[in-house]
Amino acid sequence: MxxxxxxxxxxxxxxxxxxxxxxxxxxxxxxxxxxxxxxxxxxxxxxxxxxxFDSPRVKSLKEENDRLQTQYELLSRRVEHAYEILDDIQERDNNFYRALLHAEPISSSIRKGSFAGTERYDSLKDLSSARLVIGASQQVDMLRKQLYVQSQSFDELVGILKENESFQKCVPAIQPLKNKDLKQTASGFGVRLDPIYGTPRFHSGMDFTAKRGTEVYATGDGVVVQAARDGGYGNCIIVNHGFGYQTMYAHLDSYNVKNGAKVTRGQVIGFVGDTGKATGVHLHYEVHYNGKTVNPANYYYMDLTPEEYDIMVEMAANSGHVYD
Ligand SMILES: [Zn+2]
Structure with missing residues (x-):
């Protein structure tokens, strides 16, 4: 003082x-x-x-909190909207894309999955808007998980599609020579009279009559696994197409591919002849699936219209003349 x-x-x-x-x-x-x-x-x-009166700092924090809450609510609604879109994609994936490519649908238990372990949100529990924040975080985490499953599904389908594309290129799908008017069709697959002994016998392929030297085509992409003289088949080429398919071209006058050569559908591989056990100039064509001969008539779908196909099947069935 x-x-x-x-x-x-x-x-x-x-x-x-x-x-x-x-x-x-x-x-x-x-x-x-x-x-x-x-x-x-x-x-x-x-x-x-x-x-x-709030202090300016408290006032600004309160305002910020309000804005955050509003933003979270908005976010939550947007995530819900994203779910609706994803639901639609999942539905199309199962019922259209996967169905189209013969893939099993993905069950909803795998898609949605069990959402174990909420302890990851424990650190958020003491927030004033804990319910809102935890709810939104959970929604986003689940969305991410479902998107991951969906993206895996698409990867799988791309794989199937690539395999399909390769299958479409390789599978025998055209006639082994030009036969647009089908007049070259001589004899089909099945029990026929033996040309030499006159007794019923199983004919394991399809015969096409044609002039000597007529071009013979590979009927699908593949690799030549035989290009050689082969007993009764004469000059004979076998092409391996993969996917369980092989084709055989017999009695050729000559051929222009070597063993191991890669061939594509429509490529000339040889020429019609009558080498081996044959009663006339013709091509004997076989399709093998998993080691067994199957009816080649079912493997011309890229070449023939359904009407032509019907005519061919009828001609092949009615014609008793087998050239072997
Ligand atoms: Zn034959």
């Missing part, structure tokens, strides 16, 4: 002002009382301000 106040009192007995000497204790007490009253007054004012 820079200025010391001096107090006096009127003494009627001495008829004079006399100085009052206050003790240090009294002065301390007065000082503390003042301080206390002032401090309490200040606190009351502060409390009132806080009650009715």
């Amino acid at each position: 820079a200025k010391k106040r001096i107090h006096y009192f009127w003494n009627p007995e001495t008829l004079s002002f006399e100085r009052i000497y206050t003790s240090f204790r009294d002065r301390l007490f007065f000082g503390l009382r003042h301080l206390l009253v002032a401090g309490m007054g200040g606190l009351v004012v502060l409390a009132l301000i806080n009650l009715f």
Whole structure:
């Protein structure tokens, strides 16, 4: 205290002002009382301000919190919309794309999966909007999981498609020589009369009559696994097409491919002749599937219209003349 106040009192007995000497204790007490009253007054004012007015920092935090909440709600709605789109894709995947490519549909238990382990959200539990934040996080995590399954499904389908494309190129699918008017069809697959002994015998391929030297085509992409003289078959080529398919071209006058050569559908591989056991110039053509001969008539679908196919089957069935 820079200025010391001096107090006096009127003494009627001495008829004079006399100085009052206050003790240090009294002065301390007065000082503390003042301080206390002032401090309490200040606190009351502060409390009132806080009650009715936020501090700028609290105010801005509250605003931020409100905005975050709104944003989360918006996000949640957007994720729901994304789910609707994904549902549609999953539905099409199972019932259209996978069905088309003969792939098993993916069950909903695999697609949606079990969502184990919510403990990953434990750190969010103490947030004021915990329900909103955890809910949105869960939604996004599940969406991510389902998208992963969906993308795997598409990868699988691309694989099947590639395999299919290769299959389409390789499978025998045209006639082994030009036979547009079908007049070259001589004899079909099945039991026929033996040309030499006149007895019923199983004819394991299809015969086409044609002039000597007529071009013979590979009926699908593949690899030549035989190009040689082969007993009764004469000059004979066998092409391996993969996927269990082989084709055989027999009684050739000559051929222009070597063992191991890669051939493509429609490529000239030899020329019609009558080498081996044959009663006339013709091509004997066989299709083998998994080591067994099958009816070649079923493997011309890239060459013939359904009507032509019917005519050919009829001709091949009715014609008794086998050239072997
Ligand atoms: Zn034959």
